[in-house]
Amino acid sequence: MPLNHNVNKMSKNSLDYLDQLEAEAIHILREVAGQFEKPALLFSGGKDSITLVRLAEKAFRPGKFPFPLVHIDTGHNFEETIAYRDKMIERIGEKLIVGYVQESIDQGKVIEQKGKNASRNALQTVTLLDTIAKHGFDACIGGARRDEEKARAKERIFSVRDEFGQWDPKRQRPELWNIYNGKIHKGENVRVFPISNWTELDVWNYIRREGIELPSIYFAHERDCITRNGQLMAASPFLNMDEEDVVTRKQVRFRTVGDMTCTAAVESGAVLIDDIIDEISQSKISERGARMDDKVSEAAMEDRKKGGYF
């Protein structure tokens, strides 16, 4: 599908869609700054949270961000993500707080999964909630988008979580116009999603327009992979492998950046951002289709969100 058409007849003061989405996201970020005592920006190293950092720069520069960045580290990272994160933090000069899943395991708060499909993805919810409680964050800005998944399609931009971090889809507050109600009781917090209305393609087009640098794993590269449940996984010490797993060298890239044990690769020759945009425009598999954590059941995402997941 062609992407940069200006077919619509526009009046003088009509904004392009990326400008509309950007302005909305900046408005939301400034509302967070104005309404909360102790907000934080959840930073995963993925393209969506990298986009949030860019939007925060646009919302608050030349001032400092009115919040730190928070990264939940599963310990099973792509090393490229961590290298990117540290370089970015140095560039923007903002504060980074890291919550370690390994600490939650050492403290006995969570138990490492066993078996072939073991992943720390589910464990990070506990670490996230502990990190929120430890620092007393009342709002956590996240990069979730409504087009990712059906349950997300109904989530508010300001989404209240109870003291257990739970999202109750039946008790969501009505959210009208662009007026966001951030009033909460002690112990509760709000997850805020400034790019709710962006699609995957919007994010990529924005990254291209803004010239934003990304972790290298988003682009095609050679890597040892195995095939699990019909999906390509990066071979790594974190993946429980046995003799049935055949390692093959492939040219791949990743469409999302998560824990190495649950983020599937796609075979791709897309080395430039333009290639990626072309690839996604023609793609017949949606982004979350490359996440094994959603495959478990049709209602998987809804269940995880109720439990306090991002």
Place this chain on the structure above:
Amino acid sequence: MNILKFFTAGSVDDGKSTLIGRMLYDTDSILADQLEALQNSNRKNDDGSIDLAILTDGLRAEREQGITIDVAYKYFQTEKRKFIIADTPGHIQYTRNMVTGASTADLAIILVDARNGVVEQTIRHSYLASLLGIKHLIVCINKMDMVDYSETVFDAIVLKYKALAHQLNLQNVNYIPVSALRGDNVVQKSDHMSWYQGESLLNYLENVDVSSDLDVAYARLPVQWVIRPQTEDLHDYRGYAGKVASGTLKVGDEITVLPSGLKSTISKIEQFDKELSETFAGQSVTLHLKDDIDISRGDVIVNSTSLPYQSQVVEADLCWMDTRPLDPSLTYLIQHNSKLSRCKIQEIVYNVDINTLEKHSVHEFKLNDIGRVLLKTADVLPFDLYDDNRANGAAILIDSRTNLTVGALMFRMALDY
């Protein structure tokens, strides 16, 4: 390319979810894995074809009940435009969800079942579109396949609806005969209705111009955040950050800050690393003023040539959104743009039976009730009337005991200005 936001009103029985599913399906907006999940689902149409309605119901409770109970947002694009659909439930017990979905929409699609014509819920949905100030309406007369694609049936429904549109003062109403199930006139023009000379639904959505809706003479910029780096080299930097709600502001314009009433001139308009000579509705910017005056979050910067109302007593339409009824003895929080204040509902002027449009004088206001109230605010609110300026004419009510959003307010009249 720009974005059109629209909402769809109608119930499951009207085929609303099927219509949206059809638009997504026929514009190739459904991806392979989503289609696979759809095909694996147990729900099928009577003839065994895929039930497109499943695409739009998200939550498990809804799947169990087979109805949509919240607002779901869906995204698709064509070569001409990007679309955001607020898919809202149609039953009367979900009026608040529909009000929510309509509040951000530029356009409404009202679904009418060709077999039943204009019924109680058509009146209700149309009333809500008018209440929320939707400036563009499409009446989709659906299930034309069930009435043999009859022009006579279509014409009779249009005639009846025109009377309703007149009563509700609805502008820009278009009528399209469709079959969501069969795909007639949704994306492609139908072969079954050669008597219909108009566009397909998608074609209309691609071309309708809504950009002038915020292009009003009065400029309003609610201040969200004051940027003050207070560093060595930016010692005197003081930027007022916010999103222009309506109108245009230029460097050199004389502005007034409300509620203080202080005046100054715009010296600079910044958008991150760019400097602009003017800014207009929809842009998030940072303003600088010639004079060093006290401005904080919640204040509104307006052009001095057209001031808003500044009032503490306001008549407004209210939609009640909480299971606890309105309590006139309570003080509620009121949020207008970035300003949080307190208010009391002094009087319930009337309540509207939204099925019949009759007004009743009542003493209580319950979940999903809509009507006219008189409210008094603790602070002066600089507002416009909702029909003149949607962005500066609306507010929400918050119950300070529960922190829930309990009411949607549309300002209709200032009484003490």
